Amino acid sequence: MASTSGSSRRNAALRLLKRRLLQAIPLMLGVVVINFVLIHLAPGSFLELMTAENQVSDPATVELLRKTYGLDDPVWLQLVKYIWALMHLDFGFSYRQNMPVLDAIWVGLPATLLLMISSITLAFVIGVAAGVVASAKVRTVWDTAVSVAAMFFFAAPSFWLGIMMIVLFAVKLGWLPVSGMETIGGGGGVLDILHHLILPTLALGLFYAATYARVMRSSMLEVAQLDFVRTARAKGLSRRRVTLSHVLRNALLPVVTILGVQMGTILAGSVVIESVFSWPGVGSLLFDSVSSRNYPVVLGIMVLGSLVVIAANIAVDLIYMWLDPRIEIR
């Protein structure tokens, strides 16, 4: 069974995956129903804004538009039709972009995923490293520095942080671009995008880095008290070796847990940051669509956003399982 230990863990991971995917179905249904109902509870409809913007006042035309967008049906029938359409990957039509909702979202999705992934990576790497340093140098100036920095980034609202960083690094120092994802005109290229990515990533990621640093610090200190750490030291391993190869992995568990919980808020945070930095992602599109009451797009983003969060949580569960062999399928 030397190899079965590995393969049984693989099987357990597959079982977990299957279970989580099955659980995702009712979850998605709930997300769709709640979002749909909430949006229809809100006053006004996109038809009003649309007709007002285009100065359409002819009642016959308005009625025709109402029929075209299916707004003459009762809400429950609209919901059923919407769910049916979703099952065929039809997210509706966006009058503003004059293209299917899915296409409109698809355009912004890579930019948003890029921002999310870079922010999470930054937050995780900086947070974990800072937490490890603070715990290794506990009650020294290093520890205090990490605490103060964490407190600052924890307390600072991300939009304000974003604006301040634009003022400092883009306007005053001119090191980094003010906004956007590519240089207008002569843009393009991976380096150009990365250059534009730095500020929004910092603005979005530092809050989470602060959270992880604090959790990681206390987790490291807690694990360092456990008996197996003393056993490892009794084997003649250096403090550094013990920290890196015994304490770290155990201490990561709580950080990974909150990472999963925070996926949704990172996505929500990216809406604000994308607006501040004019990042051409789904967040900007959502912000736009809410102000223009472009409900099909708003709904579509909610649904796809939930999918991203669910997928990220499944990934976190699998990472958790890999980190801690004691986790069996529940």
Next chain:
Amino acid sequence: MAAVPLEVSDLRTTLFTRRGEMKAVDGLSLSVGAGETVALVGESGCGKSLSALSIMRLLPDPPARIVGGAVKLNGRDIVPLSEESMLDIRGKEIGMIFQDPMSALNPVATIEKQIAEVVMAHTGLGRFQARARAHELLEQVGIPDAARRLDAYPHQLSGGMCQRVVIAMAIACSPSVLIADEPTTALDVTVQAQVLTLLKRLQAEAGMAMIFITHDLGVVAETADRVVVMYAGRKVEEAAVDDLFEAPLHPYTAGLIGATPVPGAVRAERLADIPGMVPPLNALPPGCAFAPRCPRAMDRCRTERPALTEPRPGRRVACFAAEKGPT
């Protein structure tokens, strides 16, 4: 003649806390010869474990620090050694076994990794050879189906199996000294016996000097050659194991023996207990620390601290009453 594997003399370890300094280990001396087992006995908080950690130089600092004395390992005093030099001693020249085997192993690392680690740290073997050595060690400590257990995680093994793994790690580099800190306390009684047998066998095979820390006098009778009884950080009695059980000199030792159930004996009366508790280390009485609980305490005991005397070679006791006659 070769140097004694372990010779501790006048070891003093102090806890520096906000409530003051506490002498957790106060002038402990003991020596353990090759193949010999010395049991360190006493109630919780009497300084047994801190003595062991002092010898390993693994004290939690702060608050604990060695403030005096010497620990001679094969003739060399290791108290002044740097942390760096200690890395070559721990796990290689001194092995240590802990009380709770389930928590003494890293829950997220395989058995192989945890054994191979100590092998690689001290022998320069590669991963592959270290795995082979880990396999060998598991067989040596009597783990059935060793090849399969290498890839197991601690939670997949029983407490007794985990303790065998901890023992395998402790003896991996054939240390000359083995410190076992309550190695059987957390185990089932049947498993306790197996682990004790294993320890005795391994000790006999390698001729290790062993310090056996326990509060279980039944275990002492089975394993030890000599016994050191500690109370409030000090050695109060030392004797060969048979002498100690036959005629304890210190009232505390007598109390401990009286509080131990005797197998097979039909007892009409209750087990004798020692009234009171171990005094807190920062509030030790001026005289003998045991005086407030001692049935034979005299006025002198409350004001003057009895020194360790040696009524017979190899037999030491720190008690004014014992100087007058046996209990």
